[in-house]
Amino acid sequence: MGIADYRKLMIEEGLNEAYRCVHCGFCLPTCPTYRVTFNEADSPRGRIYLVKELLTGKIKPTDSLLEHLDRCVICRRCETACPSGVQYSKIIEAAYAYLGDKLTNYGYSSFVRTGLKLLENPTIIRLALSLSQSIPGIPNHMRGFARSRDRESLDVVLGRVFEPPRDKPVRARALLFTTNSCVAWQSHTHLVHATIRVLTWNGIEVIVPREFRCCGAPYMHMGRFDKAIELARHNINVVNSYVGKYGGVDYVVIPDSGGCQAQWLEYDRLLRSDSGLRGRVVNPLQLLDAIGVVGDLGPVKMRISVQHSCHMMNVAKAHEAIMRVLGKIPGLEIKGLSTADICCGAGMMYPDRHPDLADGIMRMKIDDVNRVKLDALIIESVTCKAHWANYVHKYNLGIRLMYPTELMDLSYRSGNNPGYENIINRSREI
Numbered sequence: 001m002g003i004a005d006y007r008k009l010m011i012e013e014g015l016n017e018a019y020r021c022v023h024c025g026f027c028l029p030t031c032p033t034y035r036v037t038f039n040e041a042d043s044p045r046g047r048i049y050l051v052k053e054l055l056t057g058k059i060k061p062t063d064s065l066l067e068h069l070d071r072c073v074i075c076r077r078c079e080t081a082c083p084s085g086v087q088y089s090k091i092i093e094a095a096y097a098y099l100g101d102k103l104t105n106y107g108y109s110s111f112v113r114t115g116l117k118l119l120e121n122p123t124i125i126r127l128a129l130s131l132s133q134s135i136p137g138i139p140n141h142m143r144g145f146a147r148s149r150d151r152e153s154l155d156v157v158l159g160r161v162f163e164p165p166r167d168k169p170v171r172a173r174a175l176l177f178t179t180n181s182c183v184a185w186q187s188h189t190h191l192v193h194a195t196i197r198v199l200t201w202n203g204i205e206v207i208v209p210r211e212f213r214c215c216g217a218p219y220m221h222m223g224r225f226d227k228a229i230e231l232a233r234h235n236i237n238v239v240n241s242y243v244g245k246y247g248g249v250d251y252v253v254i255p256d257s258g259g260c261q262a263q264w265l266e267y268d269r270l271l272r273s274d275s276g277l278r279g280r281v282v283n284p285l286q287l288l289d290a291i292g293v294v295g296d297l298g299p300v301k302m303r304i305s306v307q308h309s310c311h312m313m314n315v316a317k318a319h320e321a322i323m324r325v326l327g328k329i330p331g332l333e334i335k336g337l338s339t340a341d342i343c344c345g346a347g348m349m350y351p352d353r354h355p356d357l358a359d360g361i362m363r364m365k366i367d368d369v370n371r372v373k374l375d376a377l378i379i380e381s382v383t384c385k386a387h388w389a390n391y392v393h394k395y396n397l398g399i400r401l402m403y404p405t406e407l408m409d410l411s412y413r414s415g416n417n418p419g420y421e422n423i424i425n426r427s428r429e430i
Contacts, residue, residue, distance in 0.1 A: 001272065003226045007097040010225070011055060014094020018052040020086050021045065027078035027088075032343040033071050036360035041068040044078035044088050051095045061099055063106070069095050070107035071357060073350055074221055075310035075343035076262075096223030104223045107353060120214065122180040145187040145386040154180050154189045159210040160427040162196050164203045165419055171203035171291055174251040175242055177235075177260065179212040184257060184382040191382070194409035195255040195284050197423045201295050201412060202288055206253075207246070207430065211238045216270075217263035221348045225270075232267040236275050252281045256403040258309030258381040259347065261316045283312065283380075284405045289321035298415030299331035300407065302375040306334070307365070307388070309380035310343045322380065322404050329411045335372045339365050346387030362391055369397065376400040378407060 001009075027044040028034050034043035041050065047069060053059040069092070078088050096103055158180065164170055176199075178185045178192050185192060192208075199206050216231035243249050254261040264281045268274055282290070306323065313319040326332065345351065345361035369377060377399055379385040385401050392401060402410075412420050 003229075006225060006229070007100075010090070010097040011094045014091045014097070015052065015055045017087050017090045018048050018055070018094075020084055021048045022084055023049075024083065026081050026083060030077040030081045030342065032073055032075065032077075032345055032361045033357055035342070035364070036357055042071055047072060048086070048088065048091055051091050055094060055098055061102055066099075066103055066106040069103060071354060073310075073343050073345055073347050075347065076314040077310060077341065077343060080314050097225065100223070108222055108349075120181050122186070125180070125183050125186050145183050154178065154186060154192060157192060157196060157208050157424065157427070159430050160208055161430055162200045162206040162208070162423065162427045164200050164205060168201070168203045168294070170205050172250040172287075173205045173207065173246065173248065174199065174253045174287070175239060175249050176206050176208045177212055177215070177252055177254050177264070178208065179214065182214050184260075187386070188382045191255050191403050191406060193424055194403070194406050195253065197420060198284060198405055198408050198412065199253065199287070200423050201417065201420055202291070203294065204287070207242060207249070209238055209242060209430070211241075215260040215263040217259045218348060220263060220266070228263075229270050232270045235264070236267055236271065236277075239275070239277070250280065251287055252277060253284055253287060254281065255284060256380055256382065256405050258312030258316060258318075259383055261318070262311035265315060283316065283318045283322065285325040285408065286316070286318040286321040288408075289325050293325060293328055295412055295420075296415035296417050297329055297408075297411045298413070300329050300411050300414060301331040303333040303335060303373070304376045304378050304407075305337045305369065305372055305374055306340060306378040306404075307337065307344060307380070307384065308340050309384055310347070312380045313341060319380070326378070326404055326407060329407065335374065337365075337368045337372065339368045344384055344387055346381075346384045351387060351390070366391065366395060366397070369399065374399050376402050378402055378404055380404060
């Protein structure tokens with residue numbers, strides 16, 4: 001199927017989905033932009049109406065229309081609130097398919113569009129992370145990634161197999177999705193290391209391919225469907241090559257990145273195929289919840305709250321499994337946030353594209369965090385952590401930002417698990 005035919009199909013599917021909306025309004029209080037502006041056109045219901053009128057030729061793509069559509073964070077929280085099961089994401093994708101570069105160019109500056117092309121190069125990513133605090137004009141979101149940057153090296157784990165300790169039976173084999181051609185993984189290498197330790201200690205053989213590329217989510221969310229399809233096809237081919245090489249792979253594990261996991265779960269729809277991966281693309285704690293946690297979980301004495309990743313909650317449906325596993329850690333005091341299920345406004349450089357709206361969304365969350373008085377906020381996605389890192393710095397919040405898998409890693413470190421610390425040093429080349 002050519003890209004023109006694909007866009008035509010997306011428009012048809014999106015319009016059909018738009019007609020399913022009964023305009024009940026249950027989505028409004030779940031929408032982060034509506035909660036700030038209280039403008040109907042900045043709500044899912046309002047945007048659905050606008051897209052329907054646009055696709056049927058009743059209205060033109062004015063700057064006002066483009067502004068309201070571009071303000072959508074594409075968090076998909078409205079989908080979980082909709083009693084009719086409307087898949088809002090298909091509707092907003094139809095708008096991108098119909099408008100093409102008109103909407104993309106409106107929402108993303110030429111600087112950002114050029115940067116996305118350059119940031120597929122590992123060397124440029126390392127340079128950007130190193131210089132982002134000192135060069136004027138660098139997007140704030142990149143500064144957030146730099147603030148989250150770890151000292152561990154991604155190169156030392158790429159192209160290697162990590163086997164469970166000899167005294168532990170192999171319970172599953174997993175491919176770990178990470179790549180040095182993505183700013184998220186180059187800035188969050190500690191999370192990759194922690195994921196390897198936690199999974200292998202639980203009897204999972206972890207294979208870390210070099211060949212993976214970007215999941216495609218940034219391109220999907222800015223209407224670059226051709227690029228998203230190219231990347232989906234590439235990554236599926238990587239999986240298939242390892243399935244053939246090792247005689248079977250049970251899971252593809254995405255380390256605490258709701259956006260990446262959600263995009264992987266869209267691959268079959270993008271490619272109009274059946275990869276057989278549905279149900280096997282998982283978050284690390286989602287996997288542990290399914291097969292059972294082993295090892296000595298030591299105490300972690302912290303008061304924490306969890307900020308759910310939109311796509312982890314609304315698409316991957318992994319947040320309940322994550323909470324069940326975190327609940328096994330001794331010493332944790334888990335406090336709920338009233339805004340935990342509302343988007344933080346991090347997605348797709350939103351804080352740089354719509355700083356006032358992003359700030360309005362975060363002010364509600366900061367009030368929530370200050371009310372609970374936390375030691376640490378658990379973030380379920382790398383993009384969200386980069387966004388939060390800027391606000392922790394800006395408001396001097398004095399809290400740690402951690403991932404669920406990182407918290408499990410900390411618990412294993414404090415427990416009676418001899419040899420746990422040295423797992424990264426025990427591996428072999430693929």
